[in-house]
Amino acid sequence: MTSTIPRAKQWQQRAQSGDRVALARLLTLAERGGDEFAEVHPSIHAGNGRAHRIGFTGPPGAGKSTLVEAYALELRKRAQRVAVICVDPTSPFTGGALLGDRVRMNRLTLDPGCFVRSMASRGWFGGLARTSEDVADVFDAVGYDRVLIETVGVGQSEIDVARAADTTVVVLVPGTGDAVQAMKAGLMEVADLFVVNKADRPGVERVVAELEEVLQLRADGAHKPAIVQTVAMNGEGIDELSRCIDEHREHCAASGQLATRRAARAAEKVRRLLEQALRDRLFAGKGMERRIEEALQSSEPRSPYAVVRELLQELGLVSKETRKP
Amino acid sequence: MTPKTPSTTSDVKSDALHARESAVKSMSGLELKPYYVGADVAGLDETRDLGVPGEYPFTRGIHRTMYRGKTWTMRQFAGFGTARETNQRFHYLLKNGQTGLSVAFDFPTITGYDSDDAMSEGEVGRCGVAIASLADMETLFQGIPLDQVSTSMTINGPAAVLLAFYIAVGIKQGVALDKLRGTTQNDVLKEYMAQKSWCFPPQPSMRVVGDVIQYCAGAVPQWNTISISGYHIREAGSTAVQELAFTLANGFTYVELGQQRGIDVDSFAPRLSFFFNAHLDFFEEVAKYRAARRIWAKRLKERYGAQNPRSMLLRFHTQTAGVSLTAQQPENNIVRTAYQALSAVLGGTQSLHTNSMDETLALPTEKAVKIALRTQQILAHETGVANVADPLAGSYFVEALTDRMEAEAEEIFRKIDAMGGVIRGIENGWFQREIQRSAYKAQQDHDSKARITVGVNEYVDHDEEKLEILRVDPKSETEQVARLKELKRTRDDAKVKAALAAIQLAARSGDNLMPKLIDGALAYCTLGEMIRTLKAEFGEYHEPPMF
């Protein structure tokens, strides 16, 4: 290497001037995390805050990808630059992943104002990958106006997205008892907006009624989520969705909620990074693993609690005095 | 050249046969007993479940005398390059004793694009013949009077348009439309499940299929409007059970479509035919055909109220399994194909295509096609298997397996009903995922040698001789594109515009599209123009999630 500028920095500069190969590489670095990305993050962070981050979550089969594509196309009509992050699950058995969301986003591929990036969850639960937010940070920093984040969609509690997004859209479909499932999964609490997609199917009134009923129960006097009906396949209702998303964003900005959310997001991120850093340090090398094995190797079985206490004492993280009963 | 001797290690390995899954389970994964006894078919009622050949429920075949009356139609699917080249191949096949024509179209035609479309680059005339307008169809059938042949066209998404071209050729040859005989595959449902060459979303596609059924029931009564095809479902990776069930479920959906349009079932059901795969598991295949006939007859009579026995007859074409062919030791494919052909004949097929040995390498050479045809002729004239109808009836094993296939299929029908029908299942990606799962299992079984493929994962030769293969001259593409451009330059543009406008209007108003498409054909509107006009009304379609 002839240049003394670190490659991450170079990629950032090139990405900023529209080099898509460099942007893709920088995204890979963000996805991987670690020191190399940490080095450039301050300058990425300095460019953050402009993009509207919109999360899409909901059960499998709700048509999230098609909806995201339709919404992105709508934004493109208004000359907004759109980045899409779609997350799919990593197989816990093989570590591999099949990322299939692009199949329904083909119309975005050749648009120079769009950039679609698929991410595998890589062992992270909650609907996103560990570093999805960092990837969003990169898109924000290089000038994308909107960052759309689509969760894994395997029907678990995919509420991480609420922490990563300014606006969270929960997508449901008629006829599958979704509203009840969504409630159980905690999606009701995180939704800023509901979409009932495939609204040309029977049962749409029922889902809407169920949703309204549940929303009555929501105690907070905050912004009442709108319920939008769409048929993403043919673009029906997408303009309405777009309007509601903008409205939510304006409401949040005006009420100061956007700032509160972003502050909470930053604090949460510090906590997570700290946790991660401590864990990494703790388990760096094989020392700790060996020590755990040793501690457990005794003639009689030892309680894991006792072993942890002993290890914490060794690390100087708790004092050696015995606790009072 | 020194003669090759089989390696001894390979021979020893064959002792492991009994330990393999393939020995205890059918290809569909059905458990097999070491032998079958009378008790295994104790519930079988000969009158109710079998009948005699030619009688309800037609388990034993659709004709009393079966192949004594008429041997099956030997129908080799062909087509490549330009219409002119394929026309020559047709004349060759007719001269060699083939009794029906079967047209393979290239991918642009199959997906509704003109040869000069940017999407078509590199694919024109590659895997079949390019037909972009009536002019190409006229060339394809030059010197072949359409009242003298029956023609099968493997076309689905744009089937209505290609049929319109064919009818227009008939009109220009002066042949009465009620003398036109043949089949359009026109089975759009399996496109969404397996072959993935659709033009529109499922609902408008079904409307076009309905238009074809309705039009032909009146004007082209000898035309088989839909060939409900399990072949592609199987090639895409399904098991025999899934092929049987998905195909028949599609068939029921078409019957319901006709009934929803108020057409009497007995006026269109006799024109529905089927197209199945003949794969390697010999007895399972025979059982599949027998079960298919029984299920169809019962449903048509009991659920759809058919009274004409011809509505209850499941007539089918068979093609041997393309996916079973190997690129390694390709001559072995002749043997595979022969066994598969035998299962189709013992299962009572009405027509048969036998694959050529070199089809995993390229389009077949003339020599390979001839051997494939000869394979059928040997079956028909030398082996004696065609002398007695349904010769496997009454075999404990075959009857038990036939019952089992039927029961498995009925179970799948229940699932499909529960999910809201075939179209909903397609939209949810259910069929696609089921097929994908079976395909992946088959690959894993191949990789782990749970199933042996001779010459590929066992009995491998490392110094194989190469077969001569057919190369399609890339000049064909240039030639075809030039011809089409010339046509577009010389035709009457005002007529074209008017015809396209009429098509658009019919698409919108719900009037039957067929007469307008025929007018469009006669005005030399191209395939791509007509399909684009329809897409503008009907929309386009993308696959649902499948992993």
Place this chain on the structure above:
Amino acid sequence: MDPLDPQDKIRVLVAKPGLDGHDRGAKVVAAGLRDAGMEVIYTGLHQTAEMIVEAAIQEDADVVGLSILSGAHMTLLPKVKRLLDEKGAGHILITGGGIIPDDDLVELEKLGIGHLFGPGTALERIAAYIRDEVGKRRAARVE
């Protein structure tokens, strides 16, 4: 290289170029590479060379895997290769499979296209080839 180390995940873009809808092979290979621990981006049917190249760039793929049964390989594969090179993504390995005559394989390899696998290939062989080839390319790619 530890295949389970997230830093070293191999990313493969699997696509069906052209009009041919026979996606059995593409899907089986996609599933096979997933089970070999890779991240597989599946883009589906009817992909043009331009779409494949753009998607591969956006995904920072190590490999583009194409399934072609239609006979259009001599048109499509060189075009994908040329576009990747033009866009500064010449490091991406092009591999795949389908019905491709031996003479064409030789021609395509001369153009810098990786190995193309025929019918009957075991999935593990494809995965091993990709691991090996990507390992070499990553090592050679100093930025």
